Amino acid sequence: MTAGDADKRHRLPAVDRVLGWPAVAALVDAHGRQPVLDAVRGELAGWRASGNPADDPSIVAGVEQRVVAAVTPSQVPVFNLTGTVLHTNLGRAPLPPEAIEAVVRVTTGASNVEFDLETGKRGDRDAHVESWLQRLTGAEAATVVNNNAAALMLMLNTLAQRRQVVVSRGELIEIGGAFRLPDIMARAGCKLHEVGTTNRTHLQDYAEAMESRPAMALKVHTSNYRIEGFTAAPAEHELAQLTREHGIPFAVDLGAGTLVDLTRYGLPHEPTPKEALAGGADLVTFSGDKLLGGPQAGIIAGRADLVARIRRNPMKRAMRCDRMTLAALEAVLRLYADPDSLCHRVPTLRLLTRPEDAIRQVAVRLQPVLAKWLADEPVRVDHVSVASQIGSGSLPVDRLPSHALRIQPAARRGGGGLLGRIAARLRRLPVPVIGRIADGALLLDVRCLEDEHAFHAQLEENQRP
Ligand SMILES: *Cc1c(COP(=O)(O)O)cnc(C)c1O
Numbered sequence: 313m314t315a316g317d318a319d320k321r322h323r324l325p326a327v328d329r330v331l332g333w334p335a336v337a338a339l340v341d342a343h344g345r346q347p348v349l350d351a352v353r354g355e356l357a358g359w360r361a362s363g364n365p366a367d368d369p370s371i372v373a374g375v376e377q378r379v380v381a382a383v384t385p386s387q388v389p390v391f392n393l394t395g396t397v398l399h400t401n402l403g404r405a406p407l408p409p410e411a412i413e414a415v416v417r418v419t420t421g422a423s424n425v426e427f428d429l430e431t432g433k434r435g436d437r438d439a440h441v442e443s444w445l446q447r448l449t450g451a452e453a454a455t456v457v458n459n460n461a462a463a464l465m466l467m468l469n470t471l472a473q474r475r476q477v478v479v480s481r482g483e484l485i486e487i488g489g490a491f492r493l494p495d496i497m498a499r500a501g502c503k504l505h506e507v508g509t510t511n512r513t514h515l516q517d518y519a520e521a522m523e524s525r526p527a528m529a530l531k532v533h534t535s536n537y538r539i540e541g542f543t544a545a546p547a548e549h550e551l552a553q554l555t556r557e558h559g560i561p562f563a564v565d566l567g568a569g570t571l572v573d574l575t576r577y578g579l580p581h582e583p584t585p586k587e588a589l590a591g592g593a594d595l596v597t598f599s600g601d602k603l604l605g606g607p608q609a610g611i612i613a614g615r616a617d618l619v620a621r622i623r624r625n626p627m628k629r630a631m632r633c634d635r636m637t638l639a640a641l642e643a644v645l646r647l648y649a650d651p652d653s654l655c656h657r658v659p660t661l662r663l664l665t666r667p668e669d670a671i672r673q674v675a676v677r678l679q680p681v682l683a684k685w686l687a688d689e690p691v692r693v694d695h696v697s698v699a700s701q702i703g704s705g706s707l708p709v710d711r712l713p714s715h716a717l718r719i720q721p722a723a724r725r726g727g728g729g730l731l732g733r734i735a736a737r738l739r740r741l742p743v744p745v746i747g748r749i750a751d752g753a754l755l756l757d758v759r760c761l762e763d764e765h766a767f768h769a770q771l772e773e774n775q776r777p
Contacts, residue, residue, distance in 0.1 A: 327353060411641075448571045455612050456633050469500040515554065529554075555594075564596045694718050741771075
């Protein structure tokens with residue numbers, strides 16, 4: 313039996329006929345012939361495979377759905393109401409308008425990303441951000457790559473290929489996904505020389521490791537957990553002195569890499585690149601899209617001779633940033649020139665320092681709106697105090713007082729499936745809303761909800777019929 317016979321049996325219309333139907337012809341006008349043709353073929357094939365009889369309106373509805381799915385971008389904005397400000401799966405730092413404008417400015421046409429306008433010769437793409445990084449970290453030189461994992465990999469490969477790198481056992485971290493320090497080290501071609509124990513490592517442990525003539529020492533800021541209690545680690549300046557005596561570089565992977573003293577804004581202290589370099593580190597590495605609040609990038613800053621070697625590594629070419637990233641990073645770094653306005657202008661810092669009372673008021677105002685939207689569900693909607701976290705491994709233990717809309721099942725039993733279904737309903741909104749399920753409730757932490765009106769309007773416009 314051929315497809316044609318099957319179509320006759322189920323009375324499926326021919327592709328050309330479907331394309332001629334007014335509703336489908338309108339889709340062709342709006343989106344072009346090819347996407348609609350693909351949708352019609354897909355839809356008819358679906359009906360054919362199912363063996364079910366098809367009626368014309370169902371075919372049209374199916375085609376419409378397929379066309380909408382095909383023309384809708386895969387990556388869309390979402391409301392991050394998870395309570396994790398720097399959420400890696402949700403893109404980490406939101407960018408300030410200055411950064412967005414800079415990206416548009418330099419990518420609409422050509423730019424001088426790697427072109428020296430003075431000499432008319434090839435330039436260096438780091439030049440656009442290096443002076444800002446020097447100023448903000450006190451480093452002699454700096455270079456930028458795709459992310460901090462790449463920064464670490466490039467630094468290790470440049471300075472310690474086929475040689476030993478001394479690291480404390482308590483700092484052999486896994487950041488998430490496939491990022492484990494021992495693996496990165498192996499892929500960078502380095503031999504890991506572990507010293508100390510999980511909770512305690514002494515200067516003497518590092519001193520003994522020097523006998524095996526390592527290429528460098530690395531300290532990793534254990535940013536996503538904290539070892540507490542009976543612990544010990546030598547001060548960075550002591551390690552710096554030891555490595556200097558042995559003539560090897562000492563590097564610190566800071567992870568979050570905030571460029572300002574966060575205590576100034578009432579946040580817990582997080583070590584800065586400036587402090588690490590002033591404390592004797594030869595190099596530091598940190599992310600661009602964590603506490604710095606910029607685009608995804610990895611920054612290596614420190615001694616000019618070491619940065620120069622890193623730049624000459626052919627692997628640098630495979631890890632370099634594009635002009636969009638460099639433009640956005642430059643724009644964000646420029647905002648740091650005025651620390652007084654930082655908390656308003658860098659969204660990450662603005663969200664982290666948002667006053668608890670302002671967050672609470674958002675929850676209070678939105679509670680009836682959400683309750684109305686969920687009126688047909690067996691749930692109660694109220695608001696509660698919660699603790700947001702910074703995320704992306706920054707300041708793991710410290711929590712920020714925040715407020716959330718809370719959706720709880722009205723009945724005691726069977727609530728899990730209900731909350732999962734409501735979470736899915738929220739994710740299907742035009743701007744998907746992402747919350748978190750905890751303690752038998754679906755929580756929407758509104759710390760990161762700045763466009764309250766858009767959220768409100770979306771619920772009003774998408775009531776269940
Ligand atoms: C986050 C982090 C990394 C990885 O940085 P990415 O920018 O995500 O590649 C490396 N080291 C530490 C200590 C981190 O916290």
